[in-house]
Amino acid sequence: MRPSYRVAIVGATGLVGKEMRTILEERGFPVSELRLLASERSKGEVQSFRDEAHVVSTLVEESFEGIDFALFSAGEEVSREFAPLAVKAGAIVIDNSAAWRMDSEVPLVVPEVNDGALTKHKGIIANPNCSTIQLVVALAPLHDECILERVVVATYQSVSGMGSAALDELLAQSIQLANFRPVTQKVFRQQMAFNLVPHCGSMQSDGWTSEETKLVHETRKILGEPELQIAATAVRVPVFIGHGEAVFVELEHPISVQEARDLWAEADGIEVRDDLEAGTYPMPVDAAGQDAVYVGRIRIDESVQHGLSFFVAADNLRKGAATNAVQIAEELAKRRESGH
Amino acid sequence: MRPSYRVAIVGATGLVGKEMRTILEERGFPVSELRLLASERSKGEVQSFRDEAHVVSTLVEESFEGIDFALFSAGEEVSREFAPLAVKAGAIVIDNSAAWRMDSEVPLVVPEVNDGALTKHKGIIANPNCSTIQLVVALAPLHDECILERVVVATYQSVSGMGSAALDELLAQSIQLANFRPVTQKVFRQQMAFNLVPHCGSMQSDGWTSEETKLVHETRKILGEPELQIAATAVRVPVFIGHGEAVFVELEHPISVQEARDLWAEADGIEVRDDLEAGTYPMPVDAAGQDAVYVGRIRIDESVQHGLSFFVAADNLRKGAATNAVQIAEELAKRRESGH
Numbered sequence: 001m002r003p004s005y006r007v008a009i010v011g012a013t014g015l016v017g018k019e020m021r022t023i024l025e026e027r028g029f030p031v032s033e034l035r036l037l038a039s040e041r042s043k044g045e046v047q048s049f050r051d052e053a054h055v056v057s058t059l060v061e062e063s064f065e066g067i068d069f070a071l072f073s074a075g076e077e078v079s080r081e082f083a084p085l086a087v088k089a090g091a092i093v094i095d096n097s098a099a100w101r102m103d104s105e106v107p108l109v110v111p112e113v114n115d116g117a118l119t120k121h122k123g124i125i126a127n128p129n130c131s132t133i134q135l136v137v138a139l140a141p142l143h144d145e146c147i148l149e150r151v152v153v154a155t156y157q158s159v160s161g162m163g164s165a166a167l168d169e170l171l172a173q174s175i176q177l178a179n180f181r182p183v184t185q186k187v188f189r190q191q192m193a194f195n196l197v198p199h200c201g202s203m204q205s206d207g208w209t210s211e212e213t214k215l216v217h218e219t220r221k222i223l224g225e226p227e228l229q230i231a232a233t234a235v236r237v238p239v240f241i242g243h244g245e246a247v248f249v250e251l252e253h254p255i256s257v258q259e260a261r262d263l264w265a266e267a268d269g270i271e272v273r274d275d276l277e278a279g280t281y282p283m284p285v286d287a288a289g290q291d292a293v294y295v296g297r298i299r300i301d302e303s304v305q306h307g308l309s310f311f312v313a314a315d316n317l318r319k320g321a322a323t324n325a326v327q328i329a330e331e332l333a334k335r336r337e338s339g340h
Numbered sequence: 341m342r343p344s345y346r347v348a349i350v351g352a353t354g355l356v357g358k359e360m361r362t363i364l365e366e367r368g369f370p371v372s373e374l375r376l377l378a379s380e381r382s383k384g385e386v387q388s389f390r391d392e393a394h395v396v397s398t399l400v401e402e403s404f405e406g407i408d409f410a411l412f413s414a415g416e417e418v419s420r421e422f423a424p425l426a427v428k429a430g431a432i433v434i435d436n437s438a439a440w441r442m443d444s445e446v447p448l449v450v451p452e453v454n455d456g457a458l459t460k461h462k463g464i465i466a467n468p469n470c471s472t473i474q475l476v477v478a479l480a481p482l483h484d485e486c487i488l489e490r491v492v493v494a495t496y497q498s499v500s501g502m503g504s505a506a507l508d509e510l511l512a513q514s515i516q517l518a519n520f521r522p523v524t525q526k527v528f529r530q531q532m533a534f535n536l537v538p539h540c541g542s543m544q545s546d547g548w549t550s551e552e553t554k555l556v557h558e559t560r561k562i563l564g565e566p567e568l569q570i571a572a573t574a575v576r577v578p579v580f581i582g583h584g585e586a587v588f589v590e591l592e593h594p595i596s597v598q599e600a601r602d603l604w605a606e607a608d609g610i611e612v613r614d615d616l617e618a619g620t621y622p623m624p625v626d627a628a629g630q631d632a633v634y635v636g637r638i639r640i641d642e643s644v645q646h647g648l649s650f651f652v653a654a655d656n657l658r659k660g661a662a663t664n665a666v667q668i669a670e671e672l673a674k675r676r677e678s679g680h
Binding site: 199 | 490496510518529531534537547571573582617636638639651
C-alpha cells in the first residue's frame with residue numbers, strides 16, 4: 001500500500017491556499033490528514049476537502065506536530081517565522097513566499113526543470129514567483145538545446161497575484177467605470193480597471209521593482225546559470241487570472257520556428273498554441289484553470305543573431321503557485337518512497 | 341493677416357476623424373472651411389466645429405475641389421483610391437492609413453522627429469501607425485545622443501485602435517462577465533474583456549503581425565536608419581484608450597538614468613513620469629486625452645552593454661493619430677506661409 005501524508009496548508013484562506021487544497025484533491029495526493037492554518041481572523045472558517053468539512057485553525061508554534069508536508073502561502077513574514085518551526089517539528093516546508101528563495105541552502109524548484117535540486121535541502125523548498133515559473137518552464141527546453149545568452153521579458157500580470165481583494169476591486173472598479181462613477185481604491189494604488197500599471201511589487205534601489213529582480217535572480221538560480229543575462233519589465237494589467245509574457249531570447253545556437261515548436265510540444269508542462277491564422281496563441285482566458293504553460297507566437301527575431309521571440313501565458317495561481325508547490329510535494333514523496 | 345485653409349476630413353465619423361476635428365479646433369488651426377466626408381451610410385450626420393453645425397457628406401471623386409489639406413482616416417482602401425484624386429484636385433493629403441507609409445516618395449512624419457522630410461513630397465504625407473509614433477518620439481532624442489543599436493519593444497495596445505465599435509464591445513463584454521453571462525463577439529475574434537490577445541493587425545508570412553512589422557519598418561524610415569535592428573511583440577489589452585510600450589534599447593554610447601531623464605524632459609512632445617516611489621509612471625489612464633508621450637520607469641539594463649529600459653504611454657487616438665496629423669498640417673502651413 002502506498003503511504004499517505006499529513007499535510008498542512010498555511011494561509012489556507014488565501015487565493016493560493018485555496019488553490020493548493022483544490023489541487024491536492026484534483027491530483028489525488030495521498031493525504032491522510034489535512035490541517036488548514038491561517039491567521040486568527042480566519043479561525044473557524046470551514047472548507048471542504050474530498051467532500052469532508054475541515055475547520056481552519058489559527059497558526060501557532062505547535063501547529064506542525066506530526067505534519068509531513070507544510071505548504072506555506074501566507075507571505076514572507078509568516079514564512080520567515082514559522083517555516084523553521086515546521087522544520088523543527090519534522091515537516092518539510094514548501095514555501096510559496098519570497099522569504100527563502102535566494103537562500104543558497106534552499107532549493108528553488110520547478111519540477112519540470114530542476115527536480116534534481118531536491119536531493120539536498122535543510123527542510124525548506126522554495127516555490128518560485130509566479131512570473132518566474134512560467135518563464136523558466138518555457139526557457140528550459142530552449143536552454144538545453146540552444147543555450148540561452150540573453151533573455152528580455154515584458155510581463156502582463158493579472159491582479160490575482162495581489163490576492164482575492166484585488167479580484168474584488170478590479171471587478172468593482174470595472175462596474176464603477178461602466179456606470180460613469182469614480183473608482184474606489186483600497187488594494188490598488190492606481191486605477192486598475194481599463195488601465196496598465198508598470199509597477200509590480202516593491203521598489204528596489206536602482207529603479208527596478210521586486211517583481212523584475214525576482215525574474216532575473218530566480219530564473220538564474222533555477223536554470224543554474226548565475227551569469228545569464230536577463231532584463232525584465234513587469235506590468236500589472238486588468239485581467240483577473242493568468243499572466244502573459246512577451247519573451248525575446250538570444251541563443252548560442254540557432255533554432256528554426258518548427259524546431260522550437262517541436263521542442264516545446266515534447267516538453268513536460270507545456271502546451272503549444274501557435275497558429276496565428278487560426279487565432280490560436282497563449283491567452284489568460286484559456287490558461288486560467290489549467291496547469292500547462294501555453295507557448296505561442298513563435299518567431300525568428302532577426303534583430304539579433306540567433307534570436308527567437310514568443311509569448312507565454314499560464315494560470316498564476318495554479319502552475320504559477322499552487323500546482324507547482326503540489327508537484328514539489330509529489331516529487332518529494334516519490335523520493336521518500338523510493339528511499340532517496 | 342494669417343492665411344486660412346480649406347480642410348477636409350475623410351472618415352469624419354470614425355474615432356480618429358472625430359478627434360481630428362476636435363484637435364483642429366483645440367489648436368486653433370486656421371480653418372476657413374471644414375468639409376466632413378464619410379461613406380454613404382454616415383451622410384447627413386451633423387457634427388459641431390467651433391459651435392457651428394457641419395453636415396457630413398458622402399465621399400466622392402469631386403469632394404476635394406478647392407481643398408488645401410485633406411486629412412484621411414478611413415482605411416487603406418479609401419486612401420489608395422481617393423488620396424490621388426485629392427492631390428489631383430490640388431490638396432495636400434495627410435493620410436493616417438498604412439496605404440502610403442512605405443512609399444519611397446511619401447514622407448512618413450512625426451514633426452518632433454523628422455519634419456525635415458516634409459520638404460519634398462508628391463502631395464501625400466503619411467501619418468505613422470499609433471504604436472510607432474509614441475515609440476519614435478521616445479527613441480529620437482536617445483538616438484541623437486547615444487545612437488541606437490537595437491530596440492526591443494512589447495506593446496500593450498488599447499482597443500480604440502480598432503475603432504469605436506471595439507470600445508462598445510469591450511464595455512459590453514466587461515458588463516457581461518461582471519454579470520456572469522457569456523460574452524458576445526462581433527468586433528473581436530477573441531474575448532477581449534479581462535484578457536490579453538497577442539495578435540494586433542493581420543498575419544504576415546513569417547509569423548509576425550502587421551502591427552509588429554509596422555513598428556520595425558516605420559521606425560526605421562522615420563529615424564532614417566534602414567538598418568536599425570528592431571524586434572516587436574504587439575498585444576491587445578483590455579484598455580479603452582492609450583497604448584503602453586515596454587522598451588529595451590541597446591546604445592552605442594552609454595547614458596545614465598539621470599541623463600536620459602534630462603534628455604527626455606527637454607525633448608518636444610515628451611513628459612517624463614519617472615518616480616516609482618511616488619507611484620509616478622506612464623499609464624494609459626493619465627495619457628488619455630493628452631498629447632504628450634509619457635516616458636518613465638527609466639532603468640539601466642545591465643543584461644547588455646549600454647542597455648536602457650523604459651516604459652512609454654500615449655493617447656493612441658491623439659498623438660498616435662489625430663494630433664500628429666494636425667501637427668503635420670501646421671508644419672506644412674508654416675512652410676507654405678514662409679515660402680518653402
